[in-house]
Amino acid sequence: SENIRKTIQTYRCEGDAELAKIWDFWEDTVGESIAQNARPAAFKGRLLLVHVTNPIWIQHLQFEKSLIIKKLNEFLGKKLLEDIKFQVGHVEN
Numbered sequence: 001s002e003n004i005r006k007t008i009q010t011y012r013c014e015g016d017a018e019l020a021k022i023w024d025f026w027e028d029t030v031g032e033s034i035a036q037n038a039r040p041a042a043f044k045g046r047l048l049l050v051h052v053t054n055p056i057w058i059q060h061l062q063f064e065k066s067l068i069i070k071k072l073n074e075f076l077g078k079k080l081l082e083d084i085k086f087q088v089g090h091v092e093n
Helices: 002-010 016-020 022-030 032-037 055-076
Strands: 038-044 047-052 083-088
Touching: 022 032, 022 038, 022 055, 032 038, 032 055, 047 055, 055 083
Parallel strands: 047 083
Antiparallel strands: 038 047
C-alpha cells in the first residue's frame, strides 16, 4: 500500500529495498494463521515493527521471534534483519 511505501522511504538506510520484500513473502514465512494476526508495519534500521491483533499474539510470537528472523533473512539472502518488535496495532488482511 502507499502507506507502506511512504514508511519505507522515511528510513533510507542500505537494504531498505530488500527489506521491503518482506511484505511479499511474510505469509509464506510465518504461515497463514500468524499472517492473519500479525503484519509488518515499519522498519527502523535493522528492526522490524510488527503490528499484532492482541497481546496474546505478542506473547506467542516472542517464542517464534528468532525463527521468524532467521527465515526472513534466508528469504532476503543476507542478514538484514536483527530484531522484531511486536505491538498491538492495525492489522490489514
